[in-house]
Amino acid sequence: MNRTDLNRAGCAHESELVKAERAGAWTPELLAHAENCLACAQTLQIARALQQSAQRSHLLHRMPSAGQVWFKAQRRAREAAIRRATRSMRVMQFLGVLYALALAVWGARSLVAGELNTLTPALKSAGGGFAVLSSLCALACMALGLLIFLGDRPRKQGLGR
Amino acid sequence: MEAARTIDGFAETDEKQCAQTGEERLQELYEATSRPLWAYLFHVLGRADAADDVVQETYCRFLERKTPVMDRAATKSYLFRIATNLVRDRFRSGTGKSENRLAQMARIDDSSHLELPARESGSDVEARLDVMAAMGQMKPRERELLWLAYVEGMSHAEIAAATGLGTMSIRLLLFRARRKAAQLLRPERTNV
Numbered sequence: 001m002n003r004t005d006l007n008r009a010g011c012a013h014e015s016e017l018v019k020a021e022r023a024g025a026w027t028p029e030l031l032a033h034a035e036n037c038l039a040c041a042q043t044l045q046i047a048r049a050l051q052q053s054a055q056r057s058h059l060l061h062r063m064p065s066a067g068q069v070w071f072k073a074q075r076r077a078r079e080a081a082i083r084r085a086t087r088s089m090r091v092m093q094f095l096g097v098l099y100a101l102a103l104a105v106w107g108a109r110s111l112v113a114g115e116l117n118t119l120t121p122a123l124k125s126a127g128g129g130f131a132v133l134s135s136l137c138a139l140a141c142m143a144l145g146l147l148i149f150l151g152d153r154p155r156k157q158g159l160g161r
Numbered sequence: 162m163e164a165a166r167t168i169d170g171f172a173e174t175d176e177k178q179c180a181q182t183g184e185e186r187l188q189e190l191y192e193a194t195s196r197p198l199w200a201y202l203f204h205v206l207g208r209a210d211a212a213d214d215v216v217q218e219t220y221c222r223f224l225e226r227k228t229p230v231m232d233r234a235a236t237k238s239y240l241f242r243i244a245t246n247l248v249r250d251r252f253r254s255g256t257g258k259s260e261n262r263l264a265q266m267a268r269i270d271d272s273s274h275l276e277l278p279a280r281e282s283g284s285d286v287e288a289r290l291d292v293m294a295a296m297g298q299m300k301p302r303e304r305e306l307l308w309l310a311y312v313e314g315m316s317h318a319e320i321a322a323a324t325g326l327g328t329m330s331i332r333l334l335l336f337r338a339r340r341k342a343a344q345l346l347r348p349e350r351t352n353v
Contacts, residue, residue: 010332010335010336010339015314015316018310018311018314019314022314039339042339042340042342042343043311043339045343045346046307046311046339046342046343046346047311047312049291049292049295049346050204050292050307050308050311050312051311051312052292053200053204053292053293054197054200054204054312057199057200057203057204058196058197058199058200061199061203061209063195063196063199063213063216064213064216064217066184066187066188066191066192066195067184067188068217069187069191069216069217069220069221070183070184070187070188072217072221073187073220073221073224073225076221076225077224077225
């Protein structure tokens with residue numbers, strides 16, 4: 001291929017060229033080819049410029065240490081565990097409040113209906129029905145809480161997301 | 162010893178590795194892979210502090226994942242993939258755009274504005290300015306492709322895995338990026 005042969009396909013020797021430049025292991029044939037192929041000449045020009053820039057930035061920048069990264073990862077893992085645990089607790093708290101509110105509404109309704117006087121005996125006499133209702137509510141809350149808790153495990157996410 | 166997982170996401174393959182703590186293994190991996198990763202991020206994002214952030218975030222994500230047993234090359238490729246996704250998220254959210262100084266570098270010749278270390282010689286600064294200016298006029302994806310192909314020496318399939326692009330489109334995109342970069346880089350300063 002000569003310098004006029006630059007087309008969309010580029011040149012088959014480009015990857016060889018980059019490897020040779022990275023390793024500093026040039027063969028005379030490859031060097032001769034690079035001088036005559038426009039695609040390879042461009043590849044070489046860019047590869048050299050970028051690799052030199054990479055080397056300079058390697059030498060001059062102070063990276064964050066591995067210890068810092070480890071510490072950050074550990075802290076994040078702890079925070080995530082706490083978040084998961086407290087989320088389940090918050091859901092249970094919310095359900096508890098909901099249950100109390102339902103109870104309050106039921107009590108208020110009894111008051112409005114003028115059954116205040118009969119409320120205490122009613123609680124005693126209709127205790128069976130109320131207890132069954134309460135138990136069902138409590139069970140539903142527990143099942144819901146357990147479902148949310150079990151579903152709150154770390155989910156698989158896309159890379160970097 | 163059969164491969165077993167540890168809580169930090171590293172797989173144990175032999176007794177030597179079992180004896181190492183997660184932190185020691187991270188240190189080993191970090192020393193082998195963090196500098197090329199940082200250089201890649203610096204040239205794509207255009208800021209050293211942003212590159213530092215993304216490098217740290219990349220390793221944190223890597224530790225969070227339950228990664229299967231991988232050799233060094235595959236691990237490095239996986240890290241570049243995470244980093245590339247993070248860079249893309251940054252540009253998508255607008256953070257990358259506002260913090261990208263590459264575009265700024267492309268428009269100015271005064272090196273006093275730039276985030277370049279003081280120990281570089283004049284010619285080094287000029288050469289690096291040229292590279293950064295050229296990169297600044299390119300799209301983030303073009304910068305990624307050029308870096309992965311010409312600095313990391315990745316194959317089209319590896320680049321496709323790291324960037325999420327199709328293997329077939331890599332060839333054309335890389336060809337366009339190379340042609341653009343060759344026009345932007347001044348040959349007399351790149352020693353070709």
